[in-house]
Amino acid sequence: MVESALHLTIATELRGRIRAGELPVGGPMPSESELCREFSASRGPVRQALAALRAEGLIGGGQGRRAVVLDTVAAQPFATLLSFSRWAEMIGRTPGQVTQEIGVGRPGPAVAAALNLDAGDDVVALVRLRLLDGEPAMVERTSFVTSVGRALLDVDLDTVSIYAHLAEAGADLHTARHTLDAVAADPRDAALLGVAEGSPLLRERRLAMTSTGEPLEWSDDRYRPDVASVTITNTRSAHAAMVRHLDD
Amino acid sequence: MVESALHLTIATELRGRIRAGELPVGGPMPSESELCREFSASRGPVRQALAALRAEGLIGGGQGRRAVVLDTVAAQPFATLLSFSRWAEMIGRTPGQVTQEIGVGRPGPAVAAALNLDAGDDVVALVRLRLLDGEPAMVERTSFVTSVGRALLDVDLDTVSIYAHLAEAGADLHTARHTLDAVAADPRDAALLGVAEGSPLLRERRLAMTSTGEPLEWSDDRYRPDVASVTITNTRSAHAAMVRHLDD
Numbered sequence: 001m002v003e004s005a006l007h008l009t010i011a012t013e014l015r016g017r018i019r020a021g022e023l024p025v026g027g028p029m030p031s032e033s034e035l036c037r038e039f040s041a042s043r044g045p046v047r048q049a050l051a052a053l054r055a056e057g058l059i060g061g062g063q064g065r066r067a068v069v070l071d072t073v074a075a076q077p078f079a080t081l082l083s084f085s086r087w088a089e090m091i092g093r094t095p096g097q098v099t100q101e102i103g104v105g106r107p108g109p110a111v112a113a114a115l116n117l118d119a120g121d122d123v124v125a126l127v128r129l130r131l132l133d134g135e136p137a138m139v140e141r142t143s144f145v146t147s148v149g150r151a152l153l154d155v156d157l158d159t160v161s162i163y164a165h166l167a168e169a170g171a172d173l174h175t176a177r178h179t180l181d182a183v184a185a186d187p188r189d190a191a192l193l194g195v196a197e198g199s200p201l202l203r204e205r206r207l208a209m210t211s212t213g214e215p216l217e218w219s220d221d222r223y224r225p226d227v228a229s230v231t232i233t234n235t236r237s238a239h240a241a242m243v244r245h246l247d248d
Numbered sequence: 249m250v251e252s253a254l255h256l257t258i259a260t261e262l263r264g265r266i267r268a269g270e271l272p273v274g275g276p277m278p279s280e281s282e283l284c285r286e287f288s289a290s291r292g293p294v295r296q297a298l299a300a301l302r303a304e305g306l307i308g309g310g311q312g313r314r315a316v317v318l319d320t321v322a323a324q325p326f327a328t329l330l331s332f333s334r335w336a337e338m339i340g341r342t343p344g345q346v347t348q349e350i351g352v353g354r355p356g357p358a359v360a361a362a363l364n365l366d367a368g369d370d371v372v373a374l375v376r377l378r379l380l381d382g383e384p385a386m387v388e389r390t391s392f393v394t395s396v397g398r399a400l401l402d403v404d405l406d407t408v409s410i411y412a413h414l415a416e417a418g419a420d421l422h423t424a425r426h427t428l429d430a431v432a433a434d435p436r437d438a439a440l441l442g443v444a445e446g447s448p449l450l451r452e453r454r455l456a457m458t459s460t461g462e463p464l465e466w467s468d469d470r471y472r473p474d475v476a477s478v479t480i481t482n483t484r485s486a487h488a489a490m491v492r493h494l495d496d
Contacts, residue, residue: 026357057427061364068361075427109274113316116309179305179323181477182430182448200430200448229429232480 007048010039012092014049018058019072029059029067056091057231075231084130084138085161096131097140099157100192104146111143114207114218124149128157129192136193137227142219149217174211180204180230183222193224200225255296258287260340262297266306267320277307277315304339305479323479332378332386333409344379345388347405348440352394359391362455362466372397376405377440384441385475390467397465422459428452428478431470441472448473 014035017023023030030038035046050067053059056074059067074091088095107115107123115123123143130138142162144152151169152162166173183203190197201222208217262283265271271278278286283294298315301307304322307315322339336343355363355371363371371391378386390410392400399417400410414421431451438445449470456465 024357026361057425060361065364068364070358070361071427073429109272110318113274113308113318116313116316175481177305177479177481179319179477179479180428180450181321182450182471182473184448198446200432202428202430202450223430225430229427231425231427233423233425 006039006041007045007052008092010035010041010045010049011052013039014053015056015058015074015092018053018069021072023069025069025072027069029069031066071229073226073229075229083163084140088132093132094134096134097158098129098131100127100129102126102152102157104150104153107143111218115143115145115215117145122146124152126152126157132227135227136224138221138223139189139192140219140221142217144217145215171216172210173208173216175213176206176208178204178206185222189222193222195224202228202230204230254287254289255293255300256340258283258289258293258297259300261287262301263304263306263322263340266301266317269320271317273317273320275317277317279314319477321474321477323477331411332388336380341380342382344382345406346377346379348375348377350374350400350405352398352401355391359466363391363393363463365393370394372400374400374405380475383475384472386469386471387437387440388467388469390465392465393463419464420458421456421464423461424454424456426452426454433470437470441470443472450476450478452478 014023014029029050032043032046032050035041035049036043039046050059054067057071058069058074060070061068085095102124103126104122104124107117107121107125111123112121115121117123124146125141125143128140128142129136130140143149144166148166148169148171151166151171155165163173181203182200184198185193185195185201187197189195189201190199193201195201202225204219204221204223206217206219206221207215208219209215262271262277277298280291280294280298283289283297284291287294298307302315305319306317306322308318309316333343350372351374352370352372355365355369355373359371360369363369365371372394373389373391376388376390377384378388391397392414396414396417396419399414399419403413411421429451430448432446433441433443433449435445437443437449438447441449443449450473452467452469452471454465454467454469455463456467457463
């Protein structure tokens with residue numbers, strides 16, 4: 001195995017042990033020496049793997065001490081919140097999606113209001129189940145204004161990146177306003193995500209706009225909290241650099 | 249009534265009607281003329297009030313059309329996430345808090361790990377119920393390293409701003425890492441917040457550090473989702489300016 005892939009293998013294995021509780025929260029991580037022996041690796045890849053887990057909030061400590069387990073869920077950096085696929089790959093898991101429905105129709109009053117539509121306007125609406133390693137992770141309910149969304153009607157949404165496809169089709173997806181809250185799983189969420197009805201889900205609602213402020217997309221994404229959280233770091237009285245890419 | 253206060257009165261009244269469902273989501277707002285008549289106001293304060301509601305995500309539309317109701321919950325801008333009191337005042341509601349307990353003791357393994365403590369180290373731990381207009385809104389569970397937290401043992405936490413007090417005492421609260429997810433209300437959350445056990449809460453976990461990265465505080469804040477959400481706006485491939493103040 002080449003060295004460049006070894007740190008990914010080590011990180012994936014350690015994430016799996018943390019998720020499974022084999023390395024419990026509050027407990028110590030194996031030492032660097034132990035990890036070097038176990039994975040027949042030099043310090044370099046072991047340290048790279050530990051740095052990745054640290055960036056995801058899974059482990060902490062260090063500074064001369066042994067690292068400790070902080071969390072079982074790899075947090076999604078705010079900078080990647082729009083890119084489910086990229087985030088999945090970053091934490092060593094395989095993204096997937098199963099489109100439940102797509103069609104053109106009249107939106108409900110809340111979606112029509114968010115998209116600033118006229119009374120008779122349709123939207124292109126779609127529902128997708130997003131997967132991590134084949135397991136249900138998130139339910140995505142998205143509505144696009146038809147001028148943008150019709151570009152999605154003739155593609156296979158189980159394989160195509162929606163934002164990449166829309167950008168190629170010339171859509172000016174520029175600014176997004178995200179609202180994070182908690183909701184109880186409704187019957188459809190529960191069935192798709194494999195959780196009990198009423199159990200807590202992390203919801204991200206997103207209004208995507210053009211550079212002139214015209215609404216293009218309204219999305220309601222609901223995450224199983226045992227697979228996803230969102231993290232943001234900032235500094236007192238300082239402007240934190242923050243980049244998020246509108247691709248998926 | 250002086251004009252400078254009138255827009256606040258109008259905004260507070262309109263927020264109340266939206267929260268109560270008298271102005272339902274997806275429905276139109278009263279026109280500017282109607283609001284001017286009702287509140288015996290000129291255009292200025294009416295437009296200021298509508299602008300405030302727009303900034304909070306409660307209404308949208310406009311651009312030559314009548315504004316529409318988008319949401320019943322005023323979103324908390326990310327920039328104020330650390331300042332419950334300031335956020336409450338911004339949305340025209342009165343903040344409050346009731347300290348449930350404060351004391352010095354041994355932390356659990358997860359908190360000890362997050363704060364990078366030695367085996368025998370204590371923390372100053374406190375639990376507060378935060379209120380909006382006297383109604384339960386959030387449960388705050390905070391643990392400070394003792395060198396910082398002992399400054400809190402001799403003050404009335406129902407009236408004092410913790411961060412302001414710690415800053416005065418010389419604490420170097422510089423950087424914070426926030427993780428947002430959804431959790432089910434445990435029995436204590438349920439009792440304090442007046443919700444059913446197991447119902448969804450928006451959780452913000454926060455690790456506050458010094459300018460050199462030394463952990464000072466670990467907090468677990470749980471919001472009733474019908475009173476609070478968190479919102480962030482960003483722009484494609486641009487660095488969004490983001491400021492959050494560490495005061496409360």
